[in-house]
Amino acid sequence: MKYFMVTALFLTALVDFPAFAQDTNALTVELAKSHVDIATDFEGDSVYVFGTKNQPGEIVVVLEGPRKDMTIRRKSKIFGAWMNRQSVSFRNMPHFYSFAASNELDKITSPEILKKYQIAPANINIDINDAKRIKLEDQALFTEALLRNKQAQGLYSAARGEVHFLNRNFFKTSFYLPPNVPVGDYEVKSFFIRNGEVYDIKTNTLRIAQVGLSSKINSFSKQYSFVYGILCVGLAVFSGWISGRIRRQI
């Protein structure tokens, strides 16, 4: 028991003073492309991550999307009808989360480290708005519901993706981005874990944004919303008029 506690203390110390300071060149990571373009024909895409490490160890890669506040609502029965009655807001949650690892997570490192570095959806930091006023069991239920709903939408990965080693130190992995992937700035965080400790971390950024006509329409509709509305009406009036003319000739 004593021995265990000493080890635990030692591990905590390592976490607090990250070991990767020893060797910042232990891990090199690059994305195949640093931006994903969404055009009108976007049907989902993949992000490829390549990297090398300079000594034996395991690799975990996390891709997480733009962080925003998120609200989860719970329906309950009112006169037989199901209606949203209760809601819980979560601060600063990623809109997209996916991860890959070279081995089972519990074989790579301890639960504490997974929690600290927010590896796997279940370890994402939960910060509930006005948490004092919400029962603990409800907090757990709503948190579970958030993860479940996000997974159902394909925006949080249900299982880990595979990190493949092409030789002893060169690895690659890929993340699938579904057609409903949120736009915004993403982070690819790569962890080099040796003997259960985080040895080096590298962060790459990925930008997912609309391009071309699609992006022009989006920004125009925000900047000149009144003109945009009038143009939409104009388009509708014009196509309605043409269609009416054709109809009357038939």
Place this chain on the structure above:
Amino acid sequence: MLIYLPIAEMAVPADTIFVVSAVVGFLSGIFGIGGGFLTTPFLIFSGIPPAIAVGTQASQLVASSMAAVLGHWSKGNVDVKIGSVMMIGGLAGSVVGTFFFLLLEKLGQTDFVISVLYIALLGTIGCLMLFETLSSFLIKKKAMRNEFNAMRLPTLISKLPYKMRFPKSKLYISALVPGGIGFVGGLLASILGVGGGFLLVPAMIYILRMPALLVAGTSLFQMIFTTAIATIMHAVANNTVDVMLALVLIIGGVFGAQMGVSVSKYVRGRMARLIMALIVLGVCIQMIGHLFIEPVDLFSIAIW
């Protein structure tokens, strides 16, 4: 085939939406209805946020009422004056409706309130249509007409102020009556994404007592403006009009309506109305199920 919607920021199956809007357009060509009450629930059921569905559907209604009004216009069956008064009411209704919609979104009750309103509207209209059609199979039509004409509300209406003359319809009534009807139309367009013809037409016949010949054209005429204002309001206040989605809906609708109009010559009136009544009740029953059957997951992520 997926198509990425620039405003909704999501990819949707364009082919399915096209087919559905063509089918709805086909029905509207046959029955002379707008069909918004079929398209909007479909869009919401298929995962498009309700705000986008309603805002975009409003712009589709501009196109379908524009296409339909031309015939009435060239025959001179539009009372522009009464239509304009209805339009002013429609403008107010659209403004109120858009902000009401915004409020619902904030409260997280959009789905619930929209479902309840749809059930109430579709249930009433569907039952009335079914009743009327079934009884027209049994009783002669004239008897029905007389029954409706017996329901008079002139005492209250004749007391309202701001009387105006509408020479084309040969009416001398308070402007508040057509204005009020237009107001309801504006609310329906901006909250439910429907033109509201199913409510406006009976109201114009039985409350305004307009000549039947002018009713369809005038309601379509004011609907163009009311839905146009609803579109602009949704674009400005919520940025929820997706032009890509509108394009798919409009093209599908135009295509279907064209076919519907050519088929309508071969469809018998009573049978068509019976089918229409059953479709309306079918959508209503589906929405009741959606509201009363326990959802698979009680929890959901708020969109806003």
